[in-house]
Amino acid sequence: MKKILAFMAALCLLAAVLPSVDMKAAAKETGVKIVVDGEEVLYDGSVGKFSFNGKEVNIKKTPTYVFDDTAYINIKKIVLKALPDVTYSYSKKLGRIRVTRGNCSIEFYIDSPIIYKNGKAEYSRVAPKFIEQDGKAGNYYLPGRLVFETLGYSYTWDSDKKMSIVKETTATGKLYELHKSGVVLDNKVRTSEGSFNGSLKIKLPDGISKEDITITDDVYKNLICVSVRGNHTDFFESLKIKNKCENCVLQIRDEYRIEDDVTVLTIVTQTDKIGLCLLHKDEITDSTLTITFNKASDLYDKIIILDAGHGDTDPGTQNFGIDEKDCNLIIIKLVGKILEKEGIKVFYSRFDDTLIPLRDRAYLGGRLDADMFVSVHHNANNSPEKNGTSVYYSLNNPNVSRGGAVTSELMAGTIQADLLEALGTNDMNVLTTDFSVTKYNNVPAVLIELSFLSNPEECARSITDEFRVAAAQSIAQSILKLYQK
Ligand SMILES: [Zn+2]
Known part of the structure; x- marks a missing residue:
């Protein structure tokens, strides 16, 4: 058997190396x-x-x-x-x-x-x-x-x-004073002491309140995006903020997005992937937004990582013109919104159409000292009849939450039971297959397969707002419940 395999492999190799028809054209085609x-x-x-x-x-x-x-x-x-x-x-x-x-x-x-x-x-x-x-x-x-x-x-x-x-970037940057322990450090944040905490103060246009601002952490890309309702590019640019290459904040860019009517300040930060994470907690007082950088667990009591499966060149399962990656992201964003309202700090592995290596997703749990990690997917099968919901966890992930009460198994059972009740989907069980995001995680982790997009009826239902909102509410409620354990 081995010999036959080796021979076949050699044949394949030969086929791959040998130029086929026209040598010149083939050379161009094959590289x-x-x-x-x-x-x-x-x-x-x-x-x-x-x-x-x-x-x-x-x-x-x-x-x-x-x-x-x-x-x-x-x-x-x-x-x-x-x-x-x-x-x-x-x-x-x-x-x-x-x-x-x-x-x-x-x-x-x-x-x-x-x-x-x-x-x-x-x-x-x-x-x-x-x-x-x-x-x-x-x-x-x-x-x-x-x-x-x-x-x-x-x-x-x-x-x-x-x-x-x-x-060359036309980035903005000076009125943003960088502080450490209340002392302005020449617009520079120093990290030489080995630990870091500093803050970035951004003056806001008149009349802007908390409700006009949303902030998302895109830790994988080292970005903090501050969206301010309305077009304020003139205001931010008039601050004459020079872009300097700092130890922590590398760059701040502003951009008006006409389709959402928001001005987005993109703050490019630098995180130390070996140990310390630079993360923020934001506050708005006296028309100034303060973004504090520190270790996640020093800033937040409750931390959840939400992971939308697949992304970019990896669409996940594709059925009836629907890409799984898009469905996953919609659910994740809905879950995040509910949890944020409940005072839980949510970090997203991706907040847009980006592909992130599986191990990097898994490592976010430990990097950010999260309590739990939740990955959302949608299922598919060759037989179009298959339908239902399942939740996976890894037997090789023995971690417990910071409080010591929540395990991956408990997460999986709770989330599965709540989803079945909320969605009325077929019970495809709690399963223990090793996925990278659950196995290599340093915190309790589950992977949810919400429904089968390969089943025509279930696919049609899965892309409705009702289904998505119900699924997101259920997942969020399960997480809140788990925090009570
Ligand atoms: Zn998937």
Whole structure:
């Protein structure tokens, strides 16, 4: 059996390597041969371009390559060609690549997952890649977004043009005074003492009250988004706030979103993924919004992580024109709203259409000292008759909540029973399959499969407001109940 398998694998490999019809056309179709970290690779992903402040920079000889949804860029080349105020240096002795701009810097160490953003260590999912092409001497390629955003630029990937678009930001920033222990520190937050607490004060336009403001934490992307009703871009920009690369608040941007009639201040923070999390608690008094940064558990009594399954290029199950990822996010947002009203701090693994690695979702529980972690999905099956609700937990997750009373098993049982009663769906049971988000979590965790989108009737029902509101209310009530245990 093994031999046959090996032979078949070899055949497949041969089929993948051998050019098929027209050799030239096939070569174009199947990709380019490059050497990545010493290994020859037939690269068939995007071969990307680069533009800076709207002008394309010619990088034809060393184009960008996309690995795991990250565009890798020959930064040295870009610096030489287009970025006079950026310095690129490579120390062979230290195995270190350093890119600096003003007081912003990013350092990579070859073969290390630890990077240094402005001198502060962080765990990074993306390490430098050494790429050789056309038999020429190779170069280190760095994750484009990470580098440019750390240096204070804006970075977007245009998937149609296959282009990394980098721009100087027109960010705002000065009247926002950064305090520590009540003392203004020259608009800088220092983290050298090893722990951090500071606050950011943002003056608000006249007539704006608490009701006009919503704040969401997007911890995965290190963003805090403050939405203020109405168009106040002139007001915020008149504050003449300069964007400085700080140790904590990297950047503040403002933007008016006409469709929602809100001005969104996006505060780009820096969280230390190794240990301390910088998180906020917000307060509004005297037309000033104060955002306090500290460890989550020092700021909030009750913390819940809500995880909407799938996202972006991973739609989850697709049925009747419905993507599971969208259904999951709608439910999660409804649950969050109810819990926030009850004074519970909610962190969302994603608040928009973003794909987050499963382990990173799971690690949020521990990073944020959460009490519970709840992931919402919708089910599917090849047989369209299958329908109903199930809740999963992992037997390999023995964690109990901060109070010591809530386990994953108790969560699963409570949530399942409440959902069946609220929705009247078929009982597909509490199950103990290991999913990454439940297994690798440091806090009690469950994964809910609300209903089967592959069942035509259940799918039609699952996308109604009534069903969604009932499901969200039920999940929220279960969580509130669990806090009483
Ligand atoms: Zn799913």
